[in-house]
Amino acid sequence: MSNGVLFGDLIAAVCFILALKGLSAPRTARYGNWAGAAGAALAVIISLSTGHLQHVGLILLAVVIGAVIGVPAATRVKMTAMPQLVAIFNGVGGGAAAVVALVEFLTVAHNSSLISAGDQVATVFTILVGSVSFSGSMITFAKLQELMTTRPVVLPAGRWISSGVFAAAIVLGIVGVPVRSTGLLVVLMLVSLGLGVLFVLPVGGADVPIVISLLNAFTGLTVAASGYVLGNTLLIVAGTLVGASGTILTRLMAAAMGRPITGILFGAFRAQVGGPAAAAENRPVRSGTPEDIAILLGYARKVIIVPGYGLAVAQGQHTIRELADLLAARGVKVAYGIHPVAGRMPGHMNVLLAEANVPYEALLEMDEANSELSSADVALVVGANDVVNPAAKTTPGAPIYGMPIINVDQAAAVVFCKRSLRPGFAGIENELLYDPKTTLLFGDAKESLGKVVAAVKSL
CATH class of the missing domain: 3.40.50.1220 (TPP-binding domain)
Structure with missing residues (x-):
């Protein structure tokens, strides 16, 4: 890697750090946003300018398609729908990291000697957590958009089903490190997608924003892990920043709610979740003009x-x-x-x-x-x-x-x-x-x- 590329990566990483700093206060939030956008643009330019890049035409086509979809969505979104947009974009990031890790594995699957133990651990982690982030974010979108009930959804024996799926994902992940089977990783991805759905369904009401923050942290961690798989330092830095800041924000929001994160995520399994609130029984209210x-x-x-x-x-x-x-x-x-x-x-x-x-x-x-x-x-x-x-x-x-x-x-x-x-x-x-x-x-x-x-x- 040339000194110019390393220097460009350093500048982009500094931009990401300045973005987080700027976004920490309303007065500097706009400048922080611009700094982050500049860092991301620089990172893309650096990636496209490397000599070993293949299939540049397909990459540019994907960029154009993404821009055609993303720019109108971001510019036309109403303030009321901004959380839904955040949920979708966050989920797509986690899903993309999982797919990239799987594809990277497929490119070298014919020669297992090219895959180190560290790479395989990072691949399994990215597929598992990225898939959970993707499917979980889609459920948060559906709740926020009121495409489904906003109340907690607890399936019959939901606690045991969720525990079983979680255990299956962990076992598949552990087995997937030494076995290094494409089929096993695909099954891990499918099980993890189901786990993401089961993870978010029991969450409702004011707890949904906290779950969005937590899933955002998950996405950051998957991006960092995929950066390790790809040998891309900038992805590791950016993903770590997102993962750390998302985790901190999740803890701060849970503290503001006065409840532990475990109570927010799994409280519906312990509490009796009733039906919709009963209508007021002709109780008098005082209205004014x-x-x-x-x-x-x-x-x-x-x-x-x-x-x-x-x-x-x-x-x-x-x-x-x-x-x-x-x-x-x-x-x-x-x-x-x-x-x-x-x-x-x-x-x-x-x-x-x-x-x-x-x-x-x-x-x-x-x-x-x-x-x-x-x-x-x-x-x-x-x-x-x-x-x-x-x-x-x-x-x-x-x-x-x-x-x-x-x-x-x-x-x-x-x-x-x-x-x-x-x-x-x-x-x-x-x-x-x-x-x-x-x-x-x-x-x-x-x-x-x-x-x-x-x-x-x-x-």
């Missing part, structure tokens, strides 16, 4: 806004920013309470509000928001449900039990902007909707908030 809400907000001293997925669905981030600006002009102190797992992926609400140029200083993390709510006149909940649901503190056995929430019930008054009384993503009732100090504003978030904006202007 946009004019009522405008008076409540316009004459408040402090308002804490808690955004959720419903705000993203309605694309109401610009309207909520306009409302906040109007209230601030009237002397109302306005801040946003951001739950770590609000929405469908980590940082979903931060990205959504940044799109509307909401000042980052106005975003309060959960603990900070909770310290402010007891002195708030109004907590305005827009499209959030599970992250403010008191069942997380009061209902053992609930899917979200033990998860720290934003304590909007501590505010003097609560306003819920909701389409209906339907439960949130976790599928459980929210008793706060029936609290006497809660006022519901029914309707699409953007449309409803627009009417509140007009009413505040007329005060």
